[in-house]
Amino acid sequence: MTHGTPATIAAKVATKTIPIVTAAIGDPVAAGVVTGVAEPGGNITGVAIFSPELAVKRLELLTQAIPNVKQVAVVLNPENSLVSAILLAMEAAAASLAVEVQQTAVRAPNEFENVLSSLAGGRAQAVVLVDDAMLIANAASLGKVISKLRLPSVGFSEFAQGGGLIGYGVNFPGMFRRAAYLVDKILKAPSRPTCRSSRRAASISPSIS
Numbered sequence: 001m002t003h004g005t006p007a008t009i010a011a012k013v014a015t016k017t018i019p020i021v022t023a024a025i026g027d028p029v030a031a032g033v034v035t036g037v038a039e040p041g042g043n044i045t046g047v048a049i050f051s052p053e054l055a056v057k058r059l060e061l062l063t064q065a066i067p068n069v070k071q072v073a074v075v076l077n078p079e080n081s082l083v084s085a086i087l088l089a090m091e092a093a094a095a096s097l098a099v100e101v102q103q104t105a106v107r108a109p110n111e112f113e114n115v116l117s118s119l120a121g122g123r124a125q126a127v128v129l130v131d132d133a134m135l136i137a138n139a140a141s142l143g144k145v146i147s148k149l150r151l152p153s154v155g156f157s158e159f160a161q162g163g164g165l166i167g168y169g170v171n172f173p174g175m176f177r178r179a180a181y182l183v184d185k186i187l188k189a190p191s192r193p194t195c196r197s198s199r200r201a202a203s204i205s206p207s208i209s
Contacts, residue, residue: 129155
């Protein structure tokens with residue numbers, strides 16, 4: 001069982017026959033982990049976040065809550081392998097919403113204060129956070145820093161609990177419980193699944209709430 005895109009890719013490289021269950025992955029298709037959602041192919045199944053769609057939904061929620069917003073800062077970790085796919089989806093959505101998005105990159109928690117504080121004196125009227133393991137792990141710190149800026153903000157659920165205005169995201173404990181169910185199902189199968197049986201039976205389940 002894996003958590004996140006890097007771990008799932010590493011497991012995929014390591015074996016083509018042992019079943020792999022991913023408990024949380026941003027976008028398995030965009031990352032090249034599986035060939036499709038309904039029929040992943042190979043030996044991989046699990047639960048996915050679908051980060052590009054999730055980021056677009058956050059942008060939509062923000063514009064509904066703050067109808068006059070025109071400039072939105074997108075806080076992201078440039079080291080995340082899904083950043084390009086997420087930004088592409090957000091830029092397309094921003095065009096239809098008549099909103100301009102600007103990237104705000106942070107690579108580590110010690111950059112939060114300096115990088116994000118610069119938003120207060122810039123053009124940004126609101127903030128959208130993109131899913132990333134480092135950002136989610138430091139949701140409380142992000143909430144405190146961004147709340148000081150007095151800018152409307154939306155991010156993962158943990159971000160709202162830390163002081164952000166809006167939280168919209170996945171239920172990570174629920175995703176891990178679902179992954180455990182899939183592991184149990186594989187281990188209790190009449191015979192050990194092979195690549196072929198995994199292709200027929202496996203599916204990547206979305207988890208957005």
